[in-house]
Amino acid sequence: MSSKRRYVTNTTSWALPALCLALLAACADGLEPVPFQGVSGSVAFSGALPDSTEWVRVGAYRDLPETDLDLLGFAGISEPLALARDSAGYVVGLESGVFEWIPVVWKQEGVALPNGLRVLGWYTDGGGAIDPAELVLVTADEENGGINLIADFENALTIEEALEILR
DSSP: OHHHHHHHHHHHHHHHHHHHHHHHHHTGGGGSOOOOOEEEEEEEEESOOOTTEEEEEEEEBSSOOSSTGGGGOOSEEOOOOOOSSSEEEEEEEOOSEEESBOEEEEEETTOOTTTTEEEEEEOBSSSSTTSSBOOEEEOTTOEEOOOOEEEEGGGOBOHHHHHHHHO
16 A cells, blocks of 8 residues: 555656646746836925825826816826835836826825825926826837926825816
């Protein structure tokens, strides 16, 4: 009986690695990295970071939001930005298409969405945080890098104020 156990143990000890190698060989083409699709860049911070900051993120919208609740309907959003320096990098994965608005959004700690959100700036065709918005085209399997923004903590805007400027 003990020889049977050794035989079974020996069979399973080489069968599992062989199966893994066979699966790996069959999927070799599927293991290549998938290209990132979306926007990336950096956010330069201006002004003092409020103590009540829960997070700062970059969002992307196909169309300009109409209401506070529309601000939650982003097409993509970054991870929270690292706020320990004067600038931070970001990436936002997106589907292909044209995006009208790429804002930097601040969330106040302890205040529910959307009331706790403020707009700190957006991607512009000028050099300021709130110049006219620049459209961004995202094409399939491509990263649209260099979408750099300014987050101005001293001039945080409500959604109504931001949309008034954009229109």
